[in-house]
Amino acid sequence: MDFIVEAAVKAIKHLYDTDVAPGDVNLQETRKEFEGQVTVVTFPFTRFSKKSPEQTGVEIGTFIQNELKEVSGFNVIKGFLNISLADDYWITQLYHTILPADFASFKPNGAKVMVEYSSPNTNKPLHLGHIRNNLLGFSVAEILAAAGYEVIKTNLVNDRGIHICKSMLAWQRFGNGETPESSGLKGDHLVGKYYVLFDKEYKKQIEELKAAGQTEDDAKKNALLIKEAQQMLQQWEAGDEEVLSLWKTMNRWVYTGFAETYKELGVTFDKFYYESDTYLLGKDIIEEGLAKGVFFRKDDNSVWIDLTEEGLDEKLVLRSDGTSVYMTQDMGTAQLKYNDFHMDRSIYVVGNEQDYHFKVLFTILKKLGKQGSEGLFHLSYGMVDLPSGKMKSREGTVVDADDLMAEMQQTAKVQTDATGKVDGFSEEEKLHLYHIIGMGALKYFLLKVDPKKRLLFDPNESVDFQGHTGPFIQYTHARIRSVLNRAGLLDIAGAAAYDQLAPEERDLIVALTQFPEAIKLAADTYSPAIIANYVYELAKTFNKFYHEKSILQAEDEASKQFRLQLSAASGKVINKGMKLLGIEVPERM
RNA sequence: GGUCCCAUAGCUCAGCUGGAUAGAGCAACAGAUUUCUAAUCUGUAGGUCAUAGGUUCGAAUCCUAUUGGGAUCACCA
Structure with missing residues (x-):
């Protein structure tokens, strides 16, 4: 998104003859209820424009749209300049940034x-x-x-x-x-x-x-x-x-x-x-x-x-x-x-x-x-x-690590068996799956919270498997794998004709592009919770897309191939994100 | 007593360097499956962002004080 910032800086220089540093341009994700994907906050620039926030926004927006071919439109609401990027831009992002194997892998920084x-x-x-x-x-x-x-x-x-x-x-x-x-x-x-x-x-x-x-x-x-x-x-x-x-x-x-x-x-x-x-x-x-x-x-x-x-x-x-x-x-x-x-x-x-x-x-x-x-x-x-207070090994008032892990896997077994989806699994595959899911639930439960906050654990209330949890994300991954496996060989070229994005598709690509920033922020703040919450948002966005748009039964071959690519990219990012948390994702569950 | 950390919906938590009507999940209620995995999705309801001041065009976010909770201040590790 640096190119938007650059264009904004240029706009302000051109329109108001003022130099602002790129850091002064406040760029944020556009809120869901408005049109657009990125938003520039115009309030800080009114002192240079000597005009209302709305008018300033329109002027900067007009300049940026003329300047950047990727920008397909904009609207200004109460001093917020909401910029829409063309579908073509997002599709290119998917093919040339997200899908390549080196997506979100940072170069060694020598430290x-x-x-x-x-x-x-x-x-x-x-x-x-x-x-x-x-x-x-x-x-x-x-x-x-x-x-x-x-x-x-x-x-x-x-x-x-x-x-x-x-x-x-x-x-x-x-x-x-x-x-x-x-x-x-x-x-x-x-x-x-x-x-x-x-x-x-x-x-x-x-x-x-x-x-x-x-x-x-x-x-x-x-x-x-x-x-x-x-x-x-x-x-x-x-x-x-x-x-x-x-x-x-x-x-x-x-x-x-x-x-x-x-x-x-x-x-x-x-x-x-x-x-x-x-x-x-x-x-x-x-x-x-x-x-x-x-x-x-x-x-x-x-x-x-x-x-x-x-x-x-x-x-x-x-x-x-x-x-x-x-x-x-x-x-x-x-x-x-x-x-x-x-x-x-x-x-x-x-x-x-x-x-x-x-x-x-x-x-x-x-x-x-x-x-x-x-x-x-x-x-x-x-x-x-614990609800009873601090854990003390001496007094035996602890939640033992081995016991807890065994319990989590037992719960995973009960929940998994109840779905009836693993009937065809071998005993070994089942055990492996219980392990992945039980540990996923536990790890996610502990890592989604900001490290510095103290954590209350009630042994009588089991760790959830639904909603904002590890298994939710694991399930999303299994779902993606299931579709991809049914689809057989993918054909990127077949997706070339697809050039009109549905809102759910665009939202998903936008979410995917944010992965590298999430890694950077998590690394800078030493906070796995950033990754945990990012992956959850991504999984939710995918599930919404999955629900709204048929993949294998898409309207035409181009849509189908495009959505398969989008699904594959989502699966990869979920997998990689969960890996950063030390959580495995299953192929089936 | 000094210092540090925390306080957001009934519960568990997001909320990035100050920006729009403060967001999720669970629990509650109402819906969605002849269609790719319903561990899913949609909707309803739920808030004095602990309190009081201050800075600012704008504060959950920054500053000060207060309250509540936790930790720490060993010739222990």
């Missing part, structure tokens, strides 16, 4: 971006909150890749620390040698079971101590189990053979379980980092920061940064005993990642509860003048809450 997401703890299985994280991270990575970036997907696994020791200790104490094999439990679930058990026993001990007269705080510190867990962590850090062996065994169980969950979710990673490797990093950066005067040392030997000027607090970066804190580690890890990949941008997909942490981390790295620090971004997303 490298890292997307870090998932970042699980190895003491418990993944839950719904992690699903949101994983889907967001994966989708953002896909979108950035589509927008021309070179993308590296990383997963920083939190595989050490006191919480891991809690699971280990509880297993050691109460597990009786239970293994995934002996219990039939998925490894991550088995370990999670002992994490919950630890908390239960720990609470019991706290109550006992309180009954014996201790305050709550004292009881929490003095309970035998927590002391043992702390001791275990020290042994781990000291490299105790037995503890390390247990740690390795239990983590292996967890990784086997995670791998299954990731596979089911359809997410992948290019590089794993482990905190057990990185938790000691960052100390050299402390020295560097002290030398540069960015950090300062207090009398007790602890190291701090003063960020009060930035509206933040003083922040500890190294303990008085010389050991690292979370911030130290993250500084070190950031450096490590940069050394490994030299990326221009680095996206951290982490919940909004860590907004403060990342603000501080990025500020520190910038103050240190670290390479790549200008490209740091925290993709902060809202928590997934």
Whole structure:
């Protein structure tokens, strides 16, 4: 649409002898109730024209129509110049822009971006909150890749620390040698079971101590189990053979379980980092920061940064005993990642509860003048809450990721079987379809919402399969495929005679042309929701067209071939758009 | 207490850098299938865009304050 903007600029120069920047021309899609496809807002130009908005619109419109052969007409309503482009223009768009294989594929832009997401703890299985994280991270990575970036997907696994020791200790104490094999439990679930058990026993001990007269705080510190867990962590850090062996065994169980969950979710990673490797990093950066005067040392030997000027607090970066804190580690890890990949941008997909942490981390790295620090971004997303409140693994009040995915596929099965459309499918095809649809419903449900908004999930209200949902879009795709399969070989040349567009056809082409802009906007704002909503609008537009116009029974051969081309283009864009969300589309459903 | 985020129809959400009469889906009601997949389509009903000011030709959108909800401010990660 740049050519319209250019023509408008030229019109204003010619008519009112004023130079305006292309950015000053406000171009928008014409609202459905008016004639035309693009609209120029004329209010800003009245100060140059010294005329009414209507008259200004007519003058600019007249100029543009004379200037551009693509413009077939215009109307002005209350200062809005609605421009109609000729059918020929839209048909050309379909053939020469949309249908070619390279439509909406951006040239490599030479920039490298890292997307870090998932970042699980190895003491418990993944839950719904992690699903949101994983889907967001994966989708953002896909979108950035589509927008021309070179993308590296990383997963920083939190595989050490006191919480891991809690699971280990509880297993050691109460597990009786239970293994995934002996219990039939998925490894991550088995370990999670002992994490919950630890908390239960720990609470019991706290109550006992309180009954014996201790305050709550004292009881929490003095309970035998927590002391043992702390001791275990020290042994781990000291490299105790037995503890390390247990740690390795239990983590292996967890990784086997995670791998299954990731596979089911359809997410992948290019590089794993482990905190057990990185938790000691960052100390050299402390020295560097002290030398540069960015950090300062207090009398007790602890190291701090003063960020009060930035509206933040003083922040500890190294303990008085010389050991690292979370911030130290993250500084070190950031450096490590940069050394490994030299990326221009680095996206951290982490919940909004860590907004403060990342603000501080990025500020520190910038103050240190670290390479790549200008490209740091925290993709902060809202928590997934239940009607009962926040999910807490410790207390078992979570929607488990594996359970939820299984449930979604079960619901998909019920809904699909009820239609009777899959009777001819093999058992394998059916299972595959249930998977595609169930996961499509879940993924779309989570991705259509703006990432930064918190999400309420009611387990008692099932995720919809109708309306503004993944299955709606998948269905539209299956519908298109069905028609195309019936049509057999397409004949573009046969469509050449078609030169008069019906409104539904024009609307559909207009919608299709907007795909690249949607990708660009989604990439710039790191928001899969943009793509989700775009694809939904497109599917709706197609369904309307499908309903109004017969394809295979079209009036004549040219109409039929044209509509087949239009359908094929729609199917491709839906497929590609859904792929950016990590959602598959079926051939039949 | 300081800081950050959020608030749009009964419910779940769109609304791009300020632009026309604020849009979808679900739920409710009424319709459409001798015709390419009805997981679809059409229509009806549903709004003080949290509140109050301000900036502007023009504000759901920008600014300020207030209210409500959430998060965070550890020598935890």
